[in-house]
Amino acid sequence: xxIRAYLYLMAAAILVPVILFAGFVLSLLDEAGTETAxxxxxxxxxxxxxxxxxxxxxxxxxxxxxxxxxxxxxxxLKAFYEEARRAPLGPASWxxxxxxxGAVLVNTLAAPGTPLPVGPRxxxxxxxxxxxxxxxxxxxxxxxxxxxxxxVTVPVQAGGRRYALSITFSTDHFRTLLADARLPADxxxxxxxxxxxxxxxxxxxxxxxxxxxxxxxxxxARGEKTGVLDLPLRHGGxxxxxxxxxxGSDWVVAVGVPPGFLATRTGDAKRMAALALxxxxxxxxxxxxxxxxxxxxxxxxxxDAAGMLGRGKTPPKxxxxxxxxxxxxxxxxxxxxxxRRAQVFRDSAGHERQSQLERETHARxxxxxENRAKDQFLAMLGxxxxxxxxxxxxxxQLLKMPDVDGHRARYAGDVISRQxxxxxxxxxxxxxxxxxxxxxxTLNLEDVDLRDAVERAVEQTRPLLEERQHxxxxxxxxxxxxxxxxxxxxxxxxxxxxxxxAKYTPVHGNIQLSLxxxxxxxxxxxxxxxxxxxxxxxxxxxxxxxxGERKADRAQGGLGLGLALVRSMVQLHGGTIDASxxxxxxxxxxxxxxxxxxxLAALAQPTAPRRARDAAPQALRVMLVxxxxxxAVSLSLLLExxxxxxxxxxxxxxxxxxxxxxxxxxxxxxxxxxxxxNGYELARRVRAMPQFASTLLIALTGYGQLADKTRARExxxxxxxxxxxxxxxxxxxxxxxxxxxxxxxxx
Numbered sequence: 001x002x003i004r005a006y007l008y009l010m011a012a013a014i015l016v017p018v019i020l021f022a023g024f025v026l027s028l029l030d031e032a033g034t035e036t037a038x039x040x041x042x043x044x045x046x047x048x049x050x051x052x053x054x055x056x057x058x059x060x061x062x063x064x065x066x067x068x069x070x071x072x073x074x075x076x077l078k079a080f081y082e083e084a085r086r087a088p089l090g091p092a093s094w095x096x097x098x099x100x101x102g103a104v105l106v107n108t109l110a111a112p113g114t115p116l117p118v119g120p121r122x123x124x125x126x127x128x129x130x131x132x133x134x135x136x137x138x139x140x141x142x143x144x145x146x147x148x149x150x151x152v153t154v155p156v157q158a159g160g161r162r163y164a165l166s167i168t169f170s171t172d173h174f175r176t177l178l179a180d181a182r183l184p185a186d187x188x189x190x191x192x193x194x195x196x197x198x199x200x201x202x203x204x205x206x207x208x209x210x211x212x213x214x215x216x217x218x219x220x221a222r223g224e225k226t227g228v229l230d231l232p233l234r235h236g237g238x239x240x241x242x243x244x245x246x247x248g249s250d251w252v253v254a255v256g257v258p259p260g261f262l263a264t265r266t267g268d269a270k271r272m273a274a275l276a277l278x279x280x281x282x283x284x285x286x287x288x289x290x291x292x293x294x295x296x297x298x299x300x301x302x303x304d305a306a307g308m309l310g311r312g313k314t315p316p317k318x319x320x321x322x323x324x325x326x327x328x329x330x331x332x333x334x335x336x337x338x339x340r341r342a343q344v345f346r347d348s349a350g351h352e353r354q355s356q357l358e359r360e361t362h363a364r365x366x367x368x369x370e371n372r373a374k375d376q377f378l379a380m381l382g383x384x385x386x387x388x389x390x391x392x393x394x395x396x397q398l399l400k401m402p403d404v405d406g407h408r409a410r411y412a413g414d415v416i417s418r419q420x421x422x423x424x425x426x427x428x429x430x431x432x433x434x435x436x437x438x439x440x441x442t443l444n445l446e447d448v449d450l451r452d453a454v455e456r457a458v459e460q461t462r463p464l465l466e467e468r469q470h471x472x473x474x475x476x477x478x479x480x481x482x483x484x485x486x487x488x489x490x491x492x493x494x495x496x497x498x499x500x501x502a503k504y505t506p507v508h509g510n511i512q513l514s515l516x517x518x519x520x521x522x523x524x525x526x527x528x529x530x531x532x533x534x535x536x537x538x539x540x541x542x543x544x545x546x547x548g549e550r551k552a553d554r555a556q557g558g559l560g561l562g563l564a565l566v567r568s569m570v571q572l573h574g575g576t577i578d579a580s581x582x583x584x585x586x587x588x589x590x591x592x593x594x595x596x597x598x599x600l601a602a603l604a605q606p607t608a609p610r611r612a613r614d615a616a617p618q619a620l621r622v623m624l625v626x627x628x629x630x631x632a633v634s635l636s637l638l639l640e641x642x643x644x645x646x647x648x649x650x651x652x653x654x655x656x657x658x659x660x661x662x663x664x665x666x667x668x669x670x671x672x673x674x675x676x677x678n679g680y681e682l683a684r685r686v687r688a689m690p691q692f693a694s695t696l697l698i699a700l701t702g703y704g705q706l707a708d709k710t711r712a713r714e715x716x717x718x719x720x721x722x723x724x725x726x727x728x729x730x731x732x733x734x735x736x737x738x739x740x741x742x743x744x745x746x747x
Contacts (some may be wrong), residue, residue, distance in 0.1 A: 011288075015281060022277050037261060038228065038240060045244040045255040046226070048181060052191060053247045055177065059152040059167040060134045060582040062087055066095065066158040067165055075159050081106050092173035094149070098164040102124070105163070107144055117143040125164055128155050136249035138193035139210050140267040141681050142168065148209050150199060151176075174200035177446035186258050188233050188241075192217065196248025203234055213254075217243060220250040231256060261633050298325050306332070392419050414736040424724055442706070443486040443572060447597060450481040450490065450515055450522055457494035458513075464502045465511070472498075474515040481522045482597045485573045497590050499528040504588075505530030521575075527589040533581035541579050570594070618735055619644045623665035625656045625682065626700070627675050631723075634701075638727055643734065653677035656687060664691060666738050669730075672701035672712075687716040696737045700725060 066072070066087060071079040077097075084095040085108045110116060128135055134154040142149040147417035149715040154165040178189050178200055191199040196218040198211050212218075220227050220242055231254075239256035246253060298567035301318045302325045308315045315332045351511035395412035398404060404412075454476065463566050465472055483490075494513075501511045505528045512527045533541055542563050563579075570577045574593035581587065626632040629651060636647040649662055650656040653674050660668075668686060679699060686692050696719070699712045704722030712720045719733050 009612075018280065029574060037257075038242065041241045041257050042226070042228075042244070043238065043260075044183070045242045045253055048189065048255065049202065049244040049246045049253040050180070050367065051177065051181070051250075052174070052251065052253060055174075056136055056152055056246070059089075059093070059169075060154060062089065063134070063152065063154045063165050063167055067158065070157075070477040072097075072156070072163070073158045075161075077105055078112070079706065081108065081112060083106050087147055089167060090169075090173055092170040092176065094168055096166045096168050098122070098125070098166070100164075101164045102127070102164075104143065109168075110144055111639060119143055122164075124153070124358060127164060128153060128164055136194075136251065139167075139171065139197045139199055145170070147171070150193065168701045171200055171206065175202075175206065175273050178202040183255075183256075184261075188235075188239065188256040190254045190256075192221070192252045199251065201234070208234075214254075217241070217252070217254055221245060229535070233258065249680060298322055302328055308332075327658060333431060347588070389419075391415050393465055420724060422722045444491060445484055447492055448485045448487050450483060450524060451476050451596075453487065453490040454494055454513060454524070456491040457498055460491070460495045460504060461498040464499060469508050470502055470503070470505060470508050471508075473510070475512065475516075476625065477516060481515055481517050483522055483573070483594045484597045485594070489569045490573070493566050494526075496566045497592075500562055500590075501526055501528040501588070504528070517596055520596050522594045524592045524594070525589055527587065528586040532584050532586040533579060533588050534584055537580060538581060542577070566590075566592075619646060620666040621645070621663065622647045622667050622669060622734075623656060623660060623663060624649045624669045625651075625653065625674065625679075626669075626671040627651050627673070628671070635730070639734075642727065642731055645734070653679075656682065660686060661689065661691070667694070667696040667698065667734060668692075669698045669700050670717075672699060672703055672708075680711060683712075683715040683717055694732075698730075700730070700732055 002496055037423060059200050066080075066084055067078055069083055071083055080097070083591075084097070084106060087095060089095070095106065096104060096108075097615065099105055103118065104116040107116055124135060124137065132155055134152060137151045137153060139148050139150055141147070148171050149168050150171065151166040151168040156163040156165045174191050178191070179202065181202075183202060187202070189202045190213065191201070192213040193199050196213050196215075198208050201208055214231050216229055216231060217624040220229060225245045227243055229241045229243065231239055233239045233256055233544060237258055239258055241254050241256040243254040245251070304315075310737075315329065318329050319326060347462055392415070393413040396414045398408060405609050454474070457471065458474070498511065503513060511530050514525045514527075516522075516523050567577050570592055573594055575592060577592045579589065580589050580591075620643070622636075622639055624632055624636055624639075624647055626635075626649075632649045632651065636649045639645045639647050648659070648665065650659070653676050656668075656670075668683075670679045671680055674682065679701065682699050683699070686695070686697065697716040697717045698719045698721060700721050701724065702706070702710075702723045704720075709720045718736065721729060721733065
């Protein structure tokens with residue numbers, strides 16, 4: 001007997017019990033189909049109940065927002081009317097405000113000034129104010145509209161008065177809700193309120209609203225949250241009706257389906273099972289024939305493999321359906337496989353050696369480039385720091401000379417101020433780079449008109465542009481270009497781009513700054529006709545310490561940090577920046593793209609910041625504690641000369657604590673790095689003295705990280721000023737002092 005005959009007999013032996021079992025399975029499928037169809041209807045009922053509950057919950061949330069309105073607390077009903085009218089409600093809903101006696105104060109359905117109807121005090125107000133919780137009211141006729149309505153009402157306590165604030169729905173609202181659900185046309189969906197009245201239905205006219213629901217449904221809903229009933233359909237015929245209660249209210253959503261829906265589902269299952277059985281029989285016969293042919297082919301492959309081995313060739317990788325043949329083929333392939341593995345190993349070892357050599361070469365080149373960049377940066381840093389130190393030392397020696405006149409003294413002071421400001425900018429750039437690379441930069445986000453940032457940046461860079469006699473052309477739009485960002489950082493971005501163009505553009509050069517908006521982004525470009533960017537430098541122009549070729553006089557200055565900061569700040573704002581240049585001598589273009597703020601600027605109404613006092617009303621008693629004698633004495637002389645303040649200076653914490661109670665200063669200016677006790681501990685001890693519980697404490701220190709500011713605030717400091725500080729910043733800080741009546745009399 002051939003293998004094919006054995007396979008046919010095997011298939012028959014397997015399929016006979018399967019056919020018998022299929023009849024039993026079909027009966028189970030009939031029941032399972034009915035249960036599945038009902039489960040779908042139950043799921044639809046639950047989803048619709050959740051949809052209604054979400055609608056009512058959204059109304060409650062909107063009411064809580066309106067209840068917190070300052071206009072209601074002030075009793076400004078006209079302003080509250082406008083605020084409620086602008087609330088994002090549906091087209092078939094409006095807001096109603098009643099006082100404690102039930103009088104209608106606001107109805108957004110009525111035009112302003114329209115007389116509102118007067119009626120008896122609603123009975124639900126007692127329950128509303130007693131429970132203090134929102135209530136969902138049943139179908140009722142509206143006082144003003146005259147239509148059947150429902151409402152969600154919350155109690156409100158505002159301005160010492162109690163109100164009942166409602167969002168009122170026309171019954172068309174829920175009818176539209178059911179229509180949007182896109183249910184089958186022969187399904188009947190009803191929404192029933194707690195009193196058993198119909199709120200909305202997807203079948204029938206709007207006149208059905210307010211009619212009584214089937215008593216069986218009302219009775220069942222009072223005892224169960226969900227259930228299945230046999231109820232007649234409104235247009236005739238019986239139905240399976242599944243109801244589900246709406247959470248947070250006594251409302252019920254009932255979904256009724258005709259019997260044909262259930263029969264269709266079970267009939268489809270039976271037909272599919274019968275087709276599957278017939279297909280199984282056909283597949284069994286086809287599989288038996290295919291396996292017989294496959295076994296024949298396997299035997300042929302084994303014979304061919306033996307012939308190839310006899311001719312000295314490696315047999316290909318083959319598989320059969322017979323274990324013994326597979327073992328024979330595996331033995332024949334083993335020799336060839338060993339040869340292939342040896343060859344692959346040799347090839348892989350050679351490739352790995354080549355790859356390792358390339359990686360080592362690349363790593364060495366990268367390390368050399370980074371080392372060169374580090375050496376170049378250190379050289380530039382030394383040069384940039386020595387440059388301002390030379391005029392500072394010269395100016396200091398000039399001030400020490402006897403009989404120096406006032407003009408020379410003022411000039412020396414201006415030199416020291418300018419050079420210190422230059423060093424402060426260098427240190428600030430390095431600190432900014434450090435904060436950016438460590439992810440410590442925090443943006444103070446607000447609505448920013450990029451035109452304002454451009455104007456501030458132009459004002460900052462104007463001295464450099466005038467010094468190099470550049471012509472700056474501004475192309476700004478007439479309308480605001482509003483983005484969501486940090487005003488200071490965006491100004492820094494534009495200023496750095498202008499400074500970069502000014503440095504690398506020859507005297508009497510041209511710089512063009514353009515600002516435009518298209519689609520959903522703002523585009524700012526800075527173009528110049530300067531030295532340009534070489535193709536080698538262009539891909540890394542935004543990298544740290546990356547700079548173009550310097551001339552011997554190093555007239556450009558800087559550390560190569562500006563463009564790296566620009567890219568980091570732009571990326572923090574969700575934007576992009578790119579540079580383009582035709583090459584050396586062809587100028588360059590830097591383009592910044594930032595996402596526009598989508599909302600209309602008129603909708604944002606930020607509160608105006610409080611204005612600080614321009615100056616302290618009287619001279620103050622200031623205690624200055626700093627172990628740097630030169631810094632302490634110079635600051636005390638500045639405060640005495642600029643503000644006529646009485647300054648007492650100490651160089652250690654112990655002396656300051658000893659004399660603080662006697663001198664009773666109005667403000668303390670404390671260094672942090674003191675020799676005997678750090679400034680944090682000194683601030684805590686000063687705060688512990690009752691007479692200084694509310695005295696202004698200012699930390700003047702070189703520790704300027706975010707963690708240092710947090711620690712200073714925890715120690716009791718009111719303000720934190722990083723060294724070197726501008727005199728105007730310190731004098732402005734003294735305006736925060738609020739003198740007590742005793743201190744004012746003492747002064």
